Amino acid sequence: MNESRNLSTRLLILYGIQGLLTFGYLVLLSHIGERMAVDMRKALFNSLLRQDIAFFDAKRTGQLVSRLTTDVQEFKSSFKLVISQGLRSCTQVAGCLVSLSMLSTRLTLLLMVATPALMGVGTMMGSGLRKLSRHCQEQVAKATGVADEALGNVRTVRAFAMEQREEEHYGAELEECRCRAEELGRGIALFQGLSNIAFNCMVLGTLFIGGSLVAGQQLTGGDLMSFLVASQTVQRSMANLSVLFGQVVRGLSAGTRVFEYMALSPCIPLSGGCCIPKEHLQGAVTFQNVCFSYPCRPGFEVLKDFTLTLPPGKIVALVGQSGGGKTTVASLLERFYDPTAGVVMLDGQDLRTLDPSWLRGQVVGFISQEPVLFGTTIMENIRFGKLEASDEEVYAAAREANAHEFITSFPEGYNTVVGERGTTLSGGQKQRLAIARALIKQPTVLILDEATSALDAESEQVVQEALDRASAGRTVLVIAHRLSTVRGAHRIIVMADGHVWEAGTHEELLKKGGLYAELIRRQALDAPQLVDPPPEKLKGPRNHWHKS
Numbered sequence: 001m002n003e004s005r006n007l008s009t010r011l012l013i014l015y016g017i018q019g020l021l022t023f024g025y026l027v028l029l030s031h032i033g034e035r036m037a038v039d040m041r042k043a044l045f046n047s048l049l050r051q052d053i054a055f056f057d058a059k060r061t062g063q064l065v066s067r068l069t070t071d072v073q074e075f076k077s078s079f080k081l082v083i084s085q086g087l088r089s090c091t092q093v094a095g096c097l098v099s100l101s102m103l104s105t106r107l108t109l110l111l112m113v114a115t116p117a118l119m120g121v122g123t124m125m126g127s128g129l130r131k132l133s134r135h136c137q138e139q140v141a142k143a144t145g146v147a148d149e150a151l152g153n154v155r156t157v158r159a160f161a162m163e164q165r166e167e168e169h170y171g172a173e174l175e176e177c178r179c180r181a182e183e184l185g186r187g188i189a190l191f192q193g194l195s196n197i198a199f200n201c202m203v204l205g206t207l208f209i210g211g212s213l214v215a216g217q218q219l220t221g222g223d224l225m226s227f228l229v230a231s232q233t234v235q236r237s238m239a240n241l242s243v244l245f246g247q248v249v250r251g252l253s254a255g256t257r258v259f260e261y262m263a264l265s266p267c268i269p270l271s272g273g274c275c276i277p278k279e280h281l282q283g284a285v286t287f288q289n290v291c292f293s294y295p296c297r298p299g300f301e302v303l304k305d306f307t308l309t310l311p312p313g314k315i316v317a318l319v320g321q322s323g324g325g326k327t328t329v330a331s332l333l334e335r336f337y338d339p340t341a342g343v344v345m346l347d348g349q350d351l352r353t354l355d356p357s358w359l360r361g362q363v364v365g366f367i368s369q370e371p372v373l374f375g376t377t378i379m380e381n382i383r384f385g386k387l388e389a390s391d392e393e394v395y396a397a398a399r400e401a402n403a404h405e406f407i408t409s410f411p412e413g414y415n416t417v418v419g420e421r422g423t424t425l426s427g428g429q430k431q432r433l434a435i436a437r438a439l440i441k442q443p444t445v446l447i448l449d450e451a452t453s454a455l456d457a458e459s460e461q462v463v464q465e466a467l468d469r470a471s472a473g474r475t476v477l478v479i480a481h482r483l484s485t486v487r488g489a490h491r492i493i494v495m496a497d498g499h500v501w502e503a504g505t506h507e508e509l510l511k512k513g514g515l516y517a518e519l520i521r522r523q524a525l526d527a528p529q530l531v532d533p534p535p536e537k538l539k540g541p542r543n544h545w546h547k548s
């Protein structure tokens with residue numbers, strides 16, 4: 001009794017220590033794992049936000065979001081499993097190998113020859129499994145992309161009654177996911193089945209060789225039994241490791257996918273380069289012999305030897321056929337892309353030498369046809385143009401954009417939440433918020449890309465008033481489809497075939513009788529009243545950009 005009481009007390013103390021250590025390691029593991037996941041997500045998100053626009057042209061949002069969520073989660077789970085189960089199994093294997101060598105060196109040596117050979121085969125199978133796992137995760141990301149697109153554009157899906165098609169599309173992608181996951185499952189099953197056979201053969205081998213050693217009196221029967229028990233612990237731990245292996249494979253390929261994007265460095269950095277002091281900034285823009293192809297379509301030249309000057313404080317209109325490259329010109333001016341040849345200059349300085357953050361944040365204001373707002377308050381949406389803007393500056397920008405009145409008519413005023421992408425606002429209201437957001441940074445150069453073309457006549461007039469006000473004293477590039485909206489521009493540039501076809505004022509171009517005159521004639525056929533509008537119509541919403 002004394003002896004067992006003694007042993008029991010020691011065991012009890014050991015159990016206590018084990019409980020405490022288990023608690024400690026799990027707390028530590030969760031602390032490290034969660035921090036690691038947060039750090040990875042932050043680093044990946046930072047890296048994604050810094051990528052070139054060309055990168056986003058080639059990727060689907062769902063795939064990127066899947067890397068931020070599923071892949072990081074998978075990597076974290078594997079990391080935790082490897083540390084908890086993996087470390088335990090490895091320690092057990094190492095401890096038992098010491099016991100085994102003390103029982104019989106010869107048997108242990110045999111075991112140690114067989115084990116690396118088996119592990120070599122396992123590693124080869126493992127690399128195949130990793131490939132399968134990567135395909136599987138890519139397919140999951142693809143399916144997520146389909147769901148993301150359908151849910152993000154649910155209004156369009158509903159408007160075209162395409163719910164069933166989207167269901168089928170998503171279902172097909174999920175089926176593909178299932179096939180790949182099952183293939184991976186079969187691979188892992190084969191791997192585990194084979195490893196079980198291998199380990200059982202090793203037990204059999206031990207019994208066979210150990211039996212002959214017992215017969216030759218080189219080993220006692222008791223030692224052989226101890227050897228078997230210890231080698232079975234090794235086997236159990238190895239089996240655990242093989243189960244863990246599947247998880248590690250998934251975790252590693254998830255990690256590879258996350259680190260792949262973290263390691264990417266953009267061609268156009270977010271910042272760095274010089275800034276032109278405000279007092280010297282004039283806003284003269286020059287495109288000199290610019291050639292450009294989108295990186296995702298390298299063989300297709302959108303701009304060919306394109307030369308254009310935007311004089312400071314003047315309004316230049318860019319017109320031409322759809323797909324002619326007008327928006328591309330605006331993208332180059334914002335330095336979303338760099339030209340493949342030629343140079344874009346601001347006040348005589350190559351854009352590539354200027355700080356892109358300064359250029360986009362303080363010099364160029366961009367108002368597009370379909371403004372995108374964030375699902376937050378009106379105040380925050382306007383302040384997106386200049387984070388440090390005071391409330392007064394926000395109100396002033398809203399007034400300038402003809403938006404103050406409608407904002408204050410809402411019960412919550414500037415604190416009204418606009419819904420995801422601004423869905424709770426009308427097109428004209430969204431556009432005016434986008435104008436306020438662009439104006440708050442007091443840009444020197446303003447780009448208006450079909451800013452009023454999505455609006456009805458009434459809201460177009462209100463928005464146009466705001467744009468007229470905003471254009472005063474700024475270098476303005478207006479991109480327009482409807483030629484009637486740009487008659488008053490200081491200069492009209494007609495783009496065709498990727499370069500400037502003709503340029504001049506409305507009157508000069510009409511007199512010339514070239515492409516512009518032809519486009520005017522064609523549009524006039526669609527809307528005859530635009531050819532020669534009566535004087536009072538000139539003040540209407542369809543006649544803007546007068547050289548006032």
Ligand SMILES: Nc1ncnc2c1ncn2[C@@H]1O[C@H](COP(=O)(O)OP(=O)(O)OP(=O)(O)O)[C@@H](O)[C@H]1O
Nearest residue numbers: 057294296297302321322323324325326327328329
């Ligand atoms: N991100 C992109 N990646 C690849 N090609 C693009 C991309 N954006 C536009 N393009 C292609 O470049 C060409 C010019 O497009 P762009 O949008 O500049 O024309 P646009 O004159 O503004 O047309 P629209 O008047 O219809 O808006 C088109 O052929 C278009 O398919």
